[in-house]
Amino acid sequence: MKIIAVGMNYPQHCRELHASEPLPEEPVIFMKPDSALLKDSKPFFIPDFCNQVDYETELVVRINRLGKNIAERFAHRYYDAVTVGIDFTARDLQRRFRAEGKPWELCKGFDNSAAIGDWVPIEQFSDIQQIGFHLDIDGKTVQTGNTGDMLFRVDEIIAYVSQFCTLKIGDLLFTGTPVGVGPVSIGNHLEGYLESNKVLDFYVR
Template identity: 55%
Template sequence: MKIICVGRNYADHAKELKNEVPTEPVIFMKPETAILPKRNPFFIPDFTNDVHYEAELVVRINKIGKNIQEKFAYKYYDEVTLGIDFTARDLQQKLKEKGLPWEKAKAFDGSAAVGKFVKLSDVGDLNQAEFTLDKNEIRCQTGYPKDMIFPINKLIEYVSQYFTLKIGDLIFTGTPAGVGAVAKDDTLQLMLNNQTLLKLNVK
């Protein structure tokens, strides 16, 4: 199982980090060890002083596919959830300044928190769905799939040119504006259409 992540897929988020809005998807990977075990808190690593949350819609692939056309991409997933792409922002900035890969800042153990999956049939029109992240009961992020620069089916087409998609693979589809730092004893709650899919504590 692999975790494929999409960076800068919401224009407002790209702008808040002073990044250019991309003309093609920005892709990076997390290893399976990045998955935060269920019911575990998120522990801030010792190697960073500035960890940020990034709430994202997550798609789980349900069949093997390669070179998938966008018009057929909908056949390759029937469940979604919300996740958090935890990012060591200080380390990421140092790596970016040197033109180096981001993995140390993005793919460390526990950096991918994944919520409870729900059937697309229970979500309704996914494009019009609303997902949110609350930190300590304060709304910090609100996102809508319709605002993605590259929609889910386009992402599947693009990614499958380079990587064969397998059953269980996860695609983190990008985060909207509103990312911010986490601190010990914070509580994070992610909701899709007001249904809680993930709640965790920071240690």
């Protein structure tokens, strides 16, 4: 199982963190190892190698078929469920790595940095590109998004990624975060929603 993630996929988020950079012309892809996966409402422990860990709330897609060089018009056949996930980012490390021109996988791929909620069958939604989602921290909504605002649609991303690496059953696709990212603190209670349905629920320790 591999975790594929998309950066800079919502215009307002791009302006939030990368105001001096143009919007990407193709999907910005990075990977997380399987050891990054955090599920079953287990707590997230803030690592001691950084000073700021940010939440990035995202729609996560579950791959259910083996595929390579998938045509975009067939991409919808390759996933069967979605959930809300958190792409935890060691923000201070990311800033330093970017400033030094170095790869920044470590700030994204550390243990438990990919939290996911309960899966919802894709059939429950009429259009994957019209799904609302949001994150509450300690009962207050801190980030809200809709997949209709993506720069690159889910099927586009699947077609693009499958040119480079074979998609396998159980792979996860984190599809990017909207505007509103921010830091977490010990004791925070995170709850993620697809539309009005809570699918993600855990604490920061």
